[in-house]
Amino acid sequence: MTVMTATRRALAAGVVSLLATLLTTAAQAQITPERLAAAPNEPQNWLMYSGNYNSTRFSPLNQITPANVKNLKLQWVYQSPVAGNWQTSPIVLDGVMYITQRQNDVAALDATTGRAFWIYRYTPAQDRIVCCGANNRGLGILGDTLFMGTLDAQLIAIDRITGKALWKTAVAKTTDGYSITHAPLVVKDKVIVGVGGGEYGIRGFIAAYDAKTGKEAWRFYTIPAPGEPGSESWQRCPPNSKGFCDPDAWKHGGGSIWMTGSYDPKLNLTYWGVGNVGPDYNGDQRPGDNLYTDSVVALDVDTGKLKWHYQFTPHDVYDYDSVQVPVLVDNWDGSSINVVMWANRNGNFYAIDRATGRFLVGKPFVKVNWMSGFDERGRPKQTPQGDGLPTYPGNQGGTNWYSPSFSPRTGFFYIPAWEDYASIYSPAPSEYKVGTNFTGGGPRNLSAVPGAPGLGRSPLNTWTEAAGHGAVIAVDQTGREKWKFKMTDVTDAGILTTGSDLLFTGGREGYFQALNARTGELLWKTQLGAAINSGPTTFRVGNKQYIEVVSGLSMFVFAVEE
Amino acid sequence: MWTTLAVLAATFMAQAPLHDAQYPDADIAYGATLYASKCVNCHGTTGDAIGGVNLRSGKFRNAVIDRDLERFIRAGSPAGMPAFTLDNAEMAGIVAYLRNMNAFDSATVKAGDATRGRAVVEGKGNCTSCHRIGAAGSRVAPNLSEIGSARSAGSIQRSLVDPTSQMMPINRPVRAVKKDGTTVAGRRLNEDTYSVQILDDRGQLHSLLKSDIRELAISTTSPMPSYKSTLSESDLADVVAYLLSQKGQ
Numbered sequence: 001m002t003v004m005t006a007t008r009r010a011l012a013a014g015v016v017s018l019l020a021t022l023l024t025t026a027a028q029a030q031i032t033p034e035r036l037a038a039a040p041n042e043p044q045n046w047l048m049y050s051g052n053y054n055s056t057r058f059s060p061l062n063q064i065t066p067a068n069v070k071n072l073k074l075q076w077v078y079q080s081p082v083a084g085n086w087q088t089s090p091i092v093l094d095g096v097m098y099i100t101q102r103q104n105d106v107a108a109l110d111a112t113t114g115r116a117f118w119i120y121r122y123t124p125a126q127d128r129i130v131c132c133g134a135n136n137r138g139l140g141i142l143g144d145t146l147f148m149g150t151l152d153a154q155l156i157a158i159d160r161i162t163g164k165a166l167w168k169t170a171v172a173k174t175t176d177g178y179s180i181t182h183a184p185l186v187v188k189d190k191v192i193v194g195v196g197g198g199e200y201g202i203r204g205f206i207a208a209y210d211a212k213t214g215k216e217a218w219r220f221y222t223i224p225a226p227g228e229p230g231s232e233s234w235q236r237c238p239p240n241s242k243g244f245c246d247p248d249a250w251k252h253g254g255g256s257i258w259m260t261g262s263y264d265p266k267l268n269l270t271y272w273g274v275g276n277v278g279p280d281y282n283g284d285q286r287p288g289d290n291l292y293t294d295s296v297v298a299l300d301v302d303t304g305k306l307k308w309h310y311q312f313t314p315h316d317v318y319d320y321d322s323v324q325v326p327v328l329v330d331n332w333d334g335s336s337i338n339v340v341m342w343a344n345r346n347g348n349f350y351a352i353d354r355a356t357g358r359f360l361v362g363k364p365f366v367k368v369n370w371m372s373g374f375d376e377r378g379r380p381k382q383t384p385q386g387d388g389l390p391t392y393p394g395n396q397g398g399t400n401w402y403s404p405s406f407s408p409r410t411g412f413f414y415i416p417a418w419e420d421y422a423s424i425y426s427p428a429p430s431e432y433k434v435g436t437n438f439t440g441g442g443p444r445n446l447s448a449v450p451g452a453p454g455l456g457r458s459p460l461n462t463w464t465e466a467a468g469h470g471a472v473i474a475v476d477q478t479g480r481e482k483w484k485f486k487m488t489d490v491t492d493a494g495i496l497t498t499g500s501d502l503l504f505t506g507g508r509e510g511y512f513q514a515l516n517a518r519t520g521e522l523l524w525k526t527q528l529g530a531a532i533n534s535g536p537t538t539f540r541v542g543n544k545q546y547i548e549v550v551s552g553l554s555m556f557v558f559a560v561e562e
Numbered sequence: 563m564w565t566t567l568a569v570l571a572a573t574f575m576a577q578a579p580l581h582d583a584q585y586p587d588a589d590i591a592y593g594a595t596l597y598a599s600k601c602v603n604c605h606g607t608t609g610d611a612i613g614g615v616n617l618r619s620g621k622f623r624n625a626v627i628d629r630d631l632e633r634f635i636r637a638g639s640p641a642g643m644p645a646f647t648l649d650n651a652e653m654a655g656i657v658a659y660l661r662n663m664n665a666f667d668s669a670t671v672k673a674g675d676a677t678r679g680r681a682v683v684e685g686k687g688n689c690t691s692c693h694r695i696g697a698a699g700s701r702v703a704p705n706l707s708e709i710g711s712a713r714s715a716g717s718i719q720r721s722l723v724d725p726t727s728q729m730m731p732i733n734r735p736v737r738a739v740k741k742d743g744t745t746v747a748g749r750r751l752n753e754d755t756y757s758v759q760i761l762d763d764r765g766q767l768h769s770l771l772k773s774d775i776r777e778l779a780i781s782t783t784s785p786m787p788s789y790k791s792t793l794s795e796s797d798l799a800d801v802v803a804y805l806l807s808q809k810g811q
Contacts, residue, residue, distance in 0.1 A: 428626040442629055449728050452717050460752050465780065466731030488755045509754040525756070 031093065031141050033188045037265045043499075044540035046092040049138045049183035050403060051537065053263040054328040057405040059538045062499035063545035064560050069502060069514045069524045071560045075546065076114035078107075078555040082134065085533050086550050089138045089183065089403075089494075091146070092539040097548075098141070098160065099555070100183075103134040104150045106158055112541050114557065118163030124152035128174040129435050130181070131199045137260070137534070138183030140191055142211045147191045149180025155193055155209055169214035171195060177202050177435050183260045187270060187301050190217055194257020198275040198321065201252030201438035206261075206272055206297075208304060218304030222255030222274045222292045229306070233314075235288035244429035249286035252432045254278030255293045259323040259401050262340070267355055269298045269307055271326040271340055279440025280319040282427040289314040294322040296340060298357060308357030310378065312344045317384075317427060318370060319395055319443070320346040327406050327413065328354060333477040341477070343404050343415040345397030346370065348380075349479035363479030366398035366419050394423030394468065395443035396490075403494030403535035405503070410517050412474040412482055414495045414503060421468025421490070458508040458531055461489050470507050474520060483520035485513075494535020496547075504547060506532025512549050512556070528556055585658035586716025588802050590666055591673040593659025596652055604643070609663055618664045628657050651806055654714030672799060679804025682797050687789065689801075695808060701765040702748070703786065704733055708810030719802050722793070725786035735785055736760060738770055739777040746770065 031047065039045070039052040043060045050057050064072065080086050082102035091098045097111040104124050108117040124134075130151050140147040145166060146158045152174040157166040171193060172178035177200025185192045190208040198204070204222035209215065224230035234253065237245035256275035263270045277286065277293035294313040297306055313320040322344055332339040332351055339360060342350040347368040351360040359378025369392045371380035385391045402416040428441035445467070456462045463469075470491035474482045493506035503517040508531045514524040530552025537548045547558045597605075609617030625631035632653050638645035648656065659666065683689045690699030693706045709718065721728040737747045738760065748762035758778065760768045772778070789798065 426627050426629075428630065441627060449717065449730060452713050452728060452730055458754070461754060462730065462732035462752075464731040464734070464750065464753060486755075488753055507755075511755065 031143060033142070033186075036142070036186060037263075045094065046090065046537045046539045047141060048091065048186070049089050049140075049260040050262070050325055050535075053187075053265065054406075055260070055262040055325045055403075056327055056329075056408070056497075057325075057403050057495060057535055057537075058407050058497045058499075060499040061538050061540055061545045063540070063543075064498065064502060064538075064547065065500040066502060066516055066523055068560050072514070072524060072526075072547065072558045073561045075112070075557045075559050077557075078109060078114040080553045080555075081105075083553060084133050085135065085531075086553060086555075087135050087137045087534045088550060088555075089535050089537055090548060090555075091139050091141050092537070092548075093141065093160075095541040096160075097539075098139055098146055100136040100138055100148060102136070104136055104148065106139065106146060106148055106163070108160065108163060111539060111546065111557075112544075114555075120158050120163045120165065122148075122150060122156060122165075124150050124154075125174055128152040128179065129177045129197070129200055130179040131196065135181045137181060140184035140186040142186045142189075142191070145211065147184045147186065147211070149182065149184055149193045151179050151181070153178040153180055153195060155180070155184070155191065155214065157191075157211070157214060167214040169209055169216070171207060171209075172202075172205075175435050176200075181258050185261050185263065185270065186211065187263050190301070192261065192270060192301075194222075194261075194272060196256045196258040196275075198254040198256035198258075198278055199280065199437055199439055200435060201254070201278045201432045202256060203251060203253060204255030204257055204275065206257055206299065206304070208301075220297070220299055220304040220306065222257065222295075222297070223250050223253040224291065225250070230291040230309075233289035233291040234286070237287065241284075243284050244282075244431075245287065246285045246432070248432075249290075252278055252438065253286065253290060253293065254280075256321070257323065258321075259325055262326040262328050263301065264328055264338070264354060268301050269354070270301045271296055271298050271328070271354065273321075273323040273326060273342075275321040275323050276319045277316050278432075279430040279438050281317050281425055281442060282430055282440030283315055283317040284427070285429060285440065287315075290316070294320055294346075296322065296326060296342065296352065296357075298354065310350075310352050310357050310359060312342075312348070312350070312380075313346045314379065314382075317425065318346070318391060318423075320344065320397060321400070322346075323401055324399065325401075325403050327404060329406055329408075329413075329477065332360065339477075341404075341406060341413050343399045343413070343417075345393070345400055346380075347393040347398035349413070349415070349475055350378075351477060351479075352378075361478050363475075364398075365415055365473050365475060365479065365481070366417055366421070367392040368398070388424060390422035390424055392420075392422045393418060394421045394445070395425075396421070400492070402492050402533075405495040405497045405535075407497040407501070407503075407517055409499065409501055410474075410497075412476060412517065414497060414517070415473045415475065416491050416493055416495055416505065417471045417473045418468045418490045419471050419486075458489050458510065461509070463489070472503070472505055472515065472520070474517075485515055485520045485522070491532075493532040496536040496538060498538060504536040504538075504549070506536070506549060506551065508532075510551055512536075512551065528552070528554070530554075585662055586714070586719060588715035588719035588799070589655050589658035590662050591655075591799075592651070592715035592802075592806060593655035593657070594666060595673050596648075596656050597659050597663075600646065601656075617660055620661055620664060622660075628661070631657055631660065649711035649809065651711055651714050651718075654716065658714075658716070674796070674799030674801070674803035676800070676803040676807045678797075679800035679802070682793065682801050683804055687793065687797075687801065692786070701761065702763055704730075704749075706805060707808055710806040710808040711810060713805075715802055715806055718805050719798065721786075722798055722801060723788055723790040725784035725788060726782070729782075729784040729786075733784075735781040735783075737777075737779045737781075738768075738775050739779075740770065740774055741776050742774075 261272035423443035470487035491507035528551035692703035
């Protein structure tokens with residue numbers, strides 16, 4: 001009896017212990033909204049596109065340091081099966097990495113070896129209409145479910161253990177020019193995505209879907225309909241228009257969404273950057289400021305209602321999409337104001353009160369001549385250049401979609417920039433036809449010799465010193481330059497900063513570089529063989545910190561070997 | 563607009579002048595010869611042989627700017643026009659001609675003769691002492707074997723009389739002095755943040771690390787002489803015609 005009791009006790013203790021282990025594992029595995037909001041507290045994981053809801057692309061991990069970064073060694077390489085510009089940024093959870101790969105595949109990999117657990121394959125509709133290739137920048141996660149937007153404008157939920165689809169929702173009609181290329185933002189019980197198609201005359205929107213069912217919860221159109229607030233910025237055509245003016249301009253006014261937004265749990269607001277107006281270049285056919293194109297919009301995350309907006313480039317004729325990742329920073333410049341920081345494609349750095357939308361500061365970080373300053377409310381004083389004259393920054397912008405970074409340790413904001421770069425614009429009337437290119441003319445490069453071949457970039461860089469070049473520019477919280485790291489070629493690479501004051505970035509030249517985040521000093525570099533078009537990430541498995549970056553068709557993962 | 567290599571490539575390739583720019587006579591003349599061989603059967607010598615289409619008007623329903631016109635010519639029309647595959651030089655020529663068809667005077671703007679042009683290039687022009695065409699000539703200056711598909715007629719013509727104005731930035735003469743005192747002079751083939759690749763004046767390839775270079779001097783003046791006063795107008799037109807015929811393999 002006594003023996004039996006002891007055995008039973010031992011068994012019972014074992015069961016309790018096992019249950020506790022299982023519960024702990026389950027608790028670890030479950031990604032809750034609270035864990036997403038507290039992502040910086042588990043720096044071993046990388047739980048969303050920009051690493052955290054503030055979208056700083058900063059990690060507190062500090063095992064890799066300025067002193068040992070020279071010992072970084074390649075751990076593994078994973079090659080994408082489909083050729084093309086690969087822009088994914090992974091999610092890493094408990095040693096498993098979840099990535100998107102062209103066209104719309106999802107793969108689960110061992111984050112320490114690159115070996116695949118499963119690959120979910122989705123073939124987007126053949127008649128899809130997407131501007132710029134089979135791009136997908138990543139996933140969202142909640143519970144045990146991954147979420148992916150597709151090139152044919154579907155939203156798909158996938159079981160992260162089995163790799164099987166759970167539900168699929170049609171977000172928009174791809175044959176009308178709609179697509180999804182960015183990583184969804186998961187907040188509370190909702191999955192938030194927006195639509196691309198700014199060159200196809202879409203009417204852009206951001207929408208939230210129930211994470212369990214895929215049912216639409218709310219939708220915010222980035223182009224207001226007549227009578228709605230903001231619709232006054234789509235003015236009537238003057239009675240005697242000299243050129244072509246489109247009375248229905250708002251119906252195909254663009255305002256695409258193609259980068260992931262941010263979220264402030266205290267204010268319950270989600271922030272999104274809105275893309276260019278359509279048609280891109282011919283302003284005469286769409287009089288007015290054309291809200292909410294080229295704006296940041298702050299939406300109530302439960303209802304999708306607009307709380308405030310700020311328009312960076314009213315009545316844009318340069319294709320200055322404002323889709324950049326909104327970076328949320330508290331106690332701006334030592335004050336009590338919490339802001340959204342923004343390096344815009346139009347060449348300016350901004351700080352905006354993220355509770356109210358109040359413009360605090362705007363300052364060029366590259367050469368700018370399309371405007372000459374701001375009025376007290378932050379409206380740019382536009383200075384259009386004459387026919388045939390260069391506009392700075394050029395069509396691809398002073399920066400573009402590539403992720404910036406903010407380090408709470410240095411207090412600096414880091415911008416991947418194109419310096420001294422201009423375009424000459426030639427607007428032309430453009431009639432809207434469903435699903436066809438709708439740009440209203442086009443830009444050309446400043447420095448080319450007329451009638452000679454165009455200038456090329458990596459791997460054979462023929463731009464040289466004659467045209468723009470890339471840089472990482474570190475600015476303080478008012479936009480003052482602190483240091484600059486110049487590159488010969490331009491850069492489309494995002495930036496990662498870490499808790500040991502390292503900054504990782506790439507560029508078109510294919511170098512993956514580690515800089516001192518305080519000084520800009522080059523500490524380490526390696527040549528990966530092709531342009532780096534995404535933002536690096538970092539994570540930890542066991543006791544080892546890893547650094548991930550995509551170059552060309554391959555994902556490279558590094559760690560320090562002492 | 564999202565940025566891609568494809569978009570950039572399209573932007574960079576859009577080198578044909580816009581319709582408000584000057585169209586060089588050499589382009590118009592080249593375009594006239596192309597029109598006579600590729601377009602005249604349907605559109606007629608006066609450009610109005612198809613009902614409702616008058617090319618001499620200079621106005622095109624589907625092409626406000628030159629890039630639209632290029633796109634239309636490359637794509638063809640459901641109304642019956644086939645798609646045309648033209649190289650950069652041909653496209654620049656045909657667009658220039660179409661924009662100027664009404665004013666074009668074949669008596670004053672003449673296309674040159676490629677055979678005579680070859681004789682000038684290999685003879686009194688002395689071009690092959692620096693340039694290479696096919697298997698003959700020096701490698702020091704840019705290779706001209708594909709110049710006829712890469713450059714417009716106007717650009718080639720201007721290169722002959724004002725070489726600096728047409729020099730691509732990558733062809734600027736450079737002189738690198740290494741820290742060990744040795745010098746490499748030539749022109750760049752490629753460059754990145756940390757290195758530069760040079761074809762030197764003796765036809766040798768060098769890849770230099772910038773950390774090993776003490777000084778890198780770059781000139782914006784072309785070392786090529788102008789032929790404005792040393793070749794006649796007729797010689798120049800012949801040379802342009804010969805170079806336009808160099809379309810590569």
